[in-house]
Amino acid sequence: MTVAQRLEALELETLELGVEASILTVTVNRPAVLNALSPEVINELREVFALLRDTLGKANSDGSETASAPDWSVRGVMLTGAGERAFVAGADISAMRDMTPDESRAYATRTQELTSWIETLQVPVVAAVNGFALGGGCELAMSCDYIFASANASFGQPEVALGLIPGFGGTVRLAQYVGSAAAREMLLTGRRINAEEAERLGLALRVLPDVASLHEAVRESLALAAAQSPAAVASTKLVTRQVRPLPTDEGLALEAEAFANRFGAPDMLEGTSAFLEKRKADFPGF
Incomplete structure (x- = not known):
């Protein structure tokens, strides 16, 4: 089975997957709760990206002519959220409220491992941010290679308003995108920024007028990368x-x-x- 076929065989409740012209679209599909990043979403994202990590392009990694042909049936990934209101509005606070320190540490570690899998995947991963990308949603987007946003997108790390700090990579990756001073200001104040400011700061690479043009632009970018070696x-x-x-x-x-x-x-x-x-x-x- 190819990677694409294995993905189609997965039984998922919180994600929708689709492969077209070697581009995989992964959609967090919980629009009623603004695609909140629950433990179930994390588990299913881990399942998808672990499969990709462990399979793509592995067969001929040593360059041997006798090895079977590498599987590049997926050449790029678009990560997005269902609907127009949210990419991922944040972590599921109701699921986190009663966690113990040990439970929250394990939760953060599992999610950080997921974001590392996304960041280190053998093919490009692009976040298509429609609407809210807050807290864990912003951290998930920042684990991708780059971010395209719709005009209604907003970004932020509002954890200080909850008596928390980012736990899924925000204190590390935000500065890599926007610089240390802008990152500290966003992290310490919890201030949200709109798509225009995100583009100016370098968090969003491009801003598109609506969700349809956003997805089209991401697919075009990934298709260009897929045409290369x-x-x-x-x-x-x-x-x-x-x-x-x-x-x-x-x-x-x-x-x-x-x-x-x-x-x-x-x-x-x-x-x-x-x-x-x-x-x-x-x-x-x-």
Whole structure:
């Protein structure tokens, strides 16, 4: 079974999945509660992204010609929420209210692990933020490679109003998007920002007028990435993440090593040959 076929076989109650032209759409489908991030949603998102992480492009990771062909039946993921009011309005407070410190620590750890799986997935993941992306919803969006937003989107980390702090990566990733000063202001005040300010600060890469155009723009972006070498895209994701905390000279050395490792690989040979022969590349995926 391909990755796409395995996804279709999953029995999910809080998510809707759809694969079209190698692009997987994952929709949090709890519009009555603004797609709140309940433990059940977390568990089902973990199921989906663990399957993707453990399957995509694994077969030929060593470059062996005798290994079975890698599975790139999913080449990109759009993560969104049902309806027009919310991407994910936040964590499910009713589910968190009576947690003990040990239970909340385990909850945070499981959710942080999910966001790490999303961030490190071999294919691009784009958040299509429609409406509210607050608290855990904002943290979920920030674990993606980049964020597109509809004009009615709003972002925030309002945990201080609940006597809490972000627990799913907000204190780490928000500064990576908007810078340390803007992140501290948002985190310490709990202030919401609209789509226009999110774009200005760098949290949202693009703002689209409505949900339909939002989804179309995300699919177009993912389709463009899907037309490239999947092995090179996966390597680029890995290197951009690895160099982020490094001094410039160490980051350049790591980049040079990763660059050299692509030489002689099947995708590199096919891509360069296709360019020289003025034809479309047919990448094997490793």
